[in-house]
Amino acid sequence: MVVKPESDSCANLDALLLDYAYGELEDASRRKLEDHLTGCPRCRTALMQVAEVRHAMAALTPEPAPEAGMESLLSYAAQAAAHRTAQKPATSALWRWLVPSLSAAGVAAVALTLVLKPGAMREQFAPAPAVVARVSSEPARANENEKDVYKKAEEKKAEMGARNPADLPVDRLEPKAPADEPKEAVMKAPMPVAPAVQAPPSPKPAPAKVAFAEEAKGGFGKNQMHAAGPGALEGQAGDDRLADKDGAGRGEAQKPSAPARPSEPPPPPPAAAPVPMGLSAASPQPQPQPDTASKGGGTATGSSKYPEYPRTQQGPLGKFDQAPAAEAEAATRDPSKASDKQARKEKMVATDFSSMSNAGKVFPSPTAASNADLDENDRASARDAKKKMAKTEPAPAQAKEEAPRAQSAEELLALAEQQRTTGDLNAVEATWKRFLDRFPNHPKAPAIAKARVDLLVEMKRVQDATLARRELMEKWPNSPEAKAAPGASGPRNGVASPARAAPMEKHRAVDLEQVAPAAAAH
């Protein structure tokens, strides 16, 4: 604050006493005031009194802040950062809308490729299961040696603009976590999305997983984190005065499109979704994950991920859920393919398991998949491991029995509820699907399956509804929902006439490999 030349009186300078006492005066003003103080006892006294109070109050020294909450705060911060960067590309509403459409398109394209070049398909995607296995079984101990490879992979990844949520700083995770987290990543994999359409990668995917893992084990001391998600929480963000003043707080925080809760990993990041080979044939680098996607997501990877599933059902279900139309079409054109596919599927499962055994040794993370050399290397090791696996790896599936705990059934259901209130039916459907895939034995599963059928009918996604109903009948044949399904949803099924052809309406378990052509034939 500058003292004007004419303001030499006590009254005017008095206003500056505080600034002076707290050292906020500029040099010129300070000198002026000091001059005044020498000749003004009244002002000197005033200043003295301020100094006395300050001196006395200085005895009130700071207390150390409690450490409690620090860890959960940092976890939350990491997760929020990942969430933020993941959401930048598209608003989540758009994202949720795009995913189903694009994934359907992507799978259709891949299926087409499959029809046209069945042999090439197998060749192209051969390394994939190994990679998936590597992701999902990556042991924590392996990380020590792999830091370097991580770094390289990071760079590579940056070059490619690829973003892989499975690429974790595992050293911060619980020993068990690495097995869980990547699974989460793989689960998202079966949504092939053309990368060109989806937005750029986010640089920091990993922390979200970390936070997620920590939170999953009760990391948050403050339960407000669970009570409301970033969406809800961010809703409050705008109420600081300053934040509002600065336009901070409200903006994106209150978009209804941010229903994701803290405990939920950010929506599948764009580049994380596998690139279907059929769409990116020009890609010079092996793209392992597309295989899982093109195989229908639920096939090779599915069986290793969710050992609780009967293997015979799981593949087909996953596949049809991903690309009902495309798969059905493919099967129709080439009925012999069904068995062919089945055989290949089993083969891939085997590869999957085998590669697990040495997964940690060769590859640090799925990002390594972008390294052609490493990938070649991996193929070899996978082949070797395959031989050993029969003897040495009794049941790799069991190792994963601790299953995807990352997001609880209740959280998924709550999320779906939340999404429902925002009217994002596609998101609701996707969440339910996720729930059903992961918690088929949950008591609410049949009800949710039924609700999903109804929702799909409501959304006029006829094929999906048909398949969802079929899934309901097959997985939970004894549930009241399944028994009620044909009658209950039958009438609304006018749109979905193909479904009526399904023998399932007679409450029979049906081999979907056979039903699919039938349904598609209509």
Added chain:
Amino acid sequence: MVESVADETLMLAYKSGDVRSFEQLVRRHRGAVYNFLLRLSGNRQRAEDLLQETWLKVVRSAGTYEARARFTTWVYTIARNLCMDAMRKDSYRKADSLDATQGDGEDERALGEKVPSPDALPDRAAHAQALRPVLEKALGKLPMEQREVFLLREYHGVQFKEIAQVTGVPENTVKSRMRYALEALRKQLAAAGIEGDMAEEPKGAASGLAG
């Protein structure tokens, strides 16, 4: 080393995804924010809760953060508003807690007793320890709007114009509140038989709570 990076830079780094920057920020300012909340609310548990809320809010608002104001100003604004809201919400309880923690002697000691004064001379530390309850009581008796101004200026080095931002009132108002606060404190201290010993510099005051 890392301390040289400006708060605002760190916050912007966190905004674009660098979590370690955020951690740095927290480690840098957590203690100060806690003490601000502790003195403002006069309640240790509440201060702890509000501290967490404050930083969570920083996280949630990171996406829209712009370095228009100093980071600390921003954080104190958040902390201050959260605290005011909380105390408004249950004003009856606020009165209770203030009375309980700062109103009478025993609880006052509870508030201050654990705290050694780290780098002070032993006799001065003992002196401070003895004074603590009295000082807390004096602070607690200040009206909130005076207390917040005094705390921010005295213990946290926030300039008057920044306090104006934090509290949302003009700088002149801030200063007059400060004057009232100083005057009220002086009277209370005098009544308690505490006179500032002007033989010594009031050095600890400004830097005492900066960390």
